[in-house]
Amino acid sequence: MNSERLLKLAESQFLKKEYKNALQSYGEILKDNPKMDEAKMGVYLSDLGLDSDDEAQALFDYYHTIKNSSEDAAEIINEIIESLDETKYSINQLISRQMDMQAEADGITYGDFMGLVKEKGDFKKVFENIMFSTKVVITSKEDLIDLITKLSQNGFKDMALSYLDDMSNIFPQDQEILELYKLF
Secondary structure (H helix, E strand, C coil): CCHHHHHHHHHHHHHCCCHHHHHHHHHHHHHHCCCCHHHHHHHHHHHHHHHCHHHHHHHHHHHHHHCCCCCCHHHHHHHHHHHHHHHHHHHHHHHHHHHHHHHHCCEEEHHHHHHHHHHHCCHHHHHHHHCCCCEEECCCHHHHHHHHHHHHHCCCHHHHHHHHHHHHHHCCCCHHHHHHHHHC
């Protein structure tokens, strides 16, 4: 298959949000044309799409808008991607520091809480016993997802929805967080 046809296939896969397939197709193009900017950009954006669909699609559209009018289109997109990565890293560091400070205050980590649940064998009872006297400190997105799921499954749907609403405001594009709304 020639590079132009493969490029059209890769772009079609990308637009259908088939990022793994698009990544493979763009990679095939780069084997024969290692300097092709569109294929390089496709690889970057497909990889980004695996983590952040909306950002990847927006950057893809922007790249295709500016590529004919700017010789530096690929460089512009690369700078935007680097800026996004730096911003996400900074936000994650800030959240991590905040959560560590909360944990040091007067709370119980989610891991310790789940240790109690395992020991007692009843999430609902353990949660009811501590919910008014102790804070449960969440230090990772995975713990938050687990807590929201368990709260929902154990009759604390309003509380779970409140946590979910707070987190979806902080991470508005996070598909894992948004998928939790299906529990309600």
